[in-house]
Amino acid sequence: MKLLHSALRFRVNYFSDLGRHQVVVWMPGDTPPVDAQMDVGPKIEHEVPIDVFRSDIAPLKQGRFYPSQLLHADDAPGPMFRVKQLNDAHFVANFSHPLQDRIFSIDSGKSDVSTEPIGKVTQLLEWSGMETQYQTPTDFESPDAFAREDESPDAVFYAEPRKLIHVDAVCARRIQALYRTVLPENARVLDLMAGWRSHLPDTVASAVGLGMNAEELADNPQLAERVVHDLNADTKLPFADASFDAVVCTVSFEYLTQPRAIVDDIRRVLKPGGMFVVTLSNRYFPPKVIRLWTQLHPMERMAWVGMLIKSAGFKKVETYVERGLKRPKEDRYADRLAESDPLFAAWGVVP
Structure with missing residues (x-):
């Protein structure tokens, strides 16, 4: 019988x-209540000469977050800042918490979970708001954004x-739980860039896997169909319009x-009302990851x-x-990292 933890x-x-944005942190069941409107501090903005920024280390981009160490300054009022305005001579550095100018709420619920919760209250606002966007979208991409260390085929x-x-x-199970929550029941799903495991819930009707290695796809028990296809060589998916209820990556x-x-x-291969869901974490193959990925906060x-x-x-x-949630003891990083790999996700619906 598996031990359940109060969370x-x-x-x-x-x-x-x-x-819409949600940040979830699992904490022990005896964690004291948290104020639904935690104080995130005052608004702190400064106009900064452009040459104060260490552009030899990173490109300065509208909307991006940067550590204050990239400023030629010893008195930065915070550990990081966001570029709010930018011209050839100056930029406005916002050192405020990313939620300082937004309405937000915090709620909680009790649950019994199979993995020990070890989250802390400080994590609730540690990253919250860094994904928010303004009417002027963040300028993420540089000319070399999609270059890779290994450009071989x-x-x-x-x-x-x-x-x-x-x-x-643990993270794999949370990915599956998220898919169970957001994917439509009895969906025909395309698993994009699939391998030997898909993390899909049993609520999907069938799954087609598109990946790079035939042997891995053949070993994936959740796939009803398998397609070997290199998306970096040919971006057109080999499926008819409106073929799927959901696509996951x-x-x-x-x-x-x-x-x-x-x-x-x-979007073309999804039916009206179909969902595209992308899940992310913090591990990757350095030789093949795009350069932009290495320049961004998760x-x-x-x-x-x-x-x-x-x-x-x-x-x-x-x-x-x-x-x-606590990292499983059999994981190769368990001796260095107490917490399980974080889960990040983004999704949208075809109108």
Whole structure:
């Protein structure tokens, strides 16, 4: 009989021009109550000369977040800042908490979970708001955004089956739980960039896997159909219009070199009302990840994916973060990291 742990599921809720946002942190059941309107501090903005920023380390971009160490200054009023306005001579650095100018709420609920909750109250607002967008969208992409360390053909890199799960077992279960919550029941699902495991719930009717390695796809017990296809070589999906109720991409989006074209085509193969769901975490293959991914905070990665989904014409865009559960002891990083891999997700619905 598996031991269940008493837990509190705290959730921060807010909106931005991108859509709805949720940040969930699992905490021990005896965690004291949290104020539904926690204080995030005052508004702190400064106009800064452009040459104060260390542009030799990173490009300065509208809407991006940066650590204050990238400023030639010893008296920065906060550990990070967001670029609110930018011209050739100056930029406005916002050192406030990302939720300082937004309405947000915090709720909680009791639950018994199979994994020990170890989250802390400080995590509720630690990252919250970094994915929000203003009317002027964040300028994420540089000319080299989709360059990679290894530009050799992907067919060569993925020729040998790896049969890896790119998150720990706890995070994998949370991905499956999220899919169970957001995907329509009895859906025909396309698992994009699939491997030997899909993390789909038993509520889907059937799944088609599109991936790079035939042996891995053949070993995936959840797939009814299997298609080997290199999306970086050919962005057009080999399916008819309106073929699927949902498309998922699980911890693989960071390898796409032409993501805009692919997200556009994902909308084509979805039925009206169909969903595109992208789940992310913090592990990746360095040789094949796009350069942009290595330059962004995980919350900004999720925001960028959400912006791609919205710009492709999807509606009801949402982002979701979940963290605070204990890492399984058999995971290879268990001796260094106490907490399970975080889960990030973004999704939208075809109108």
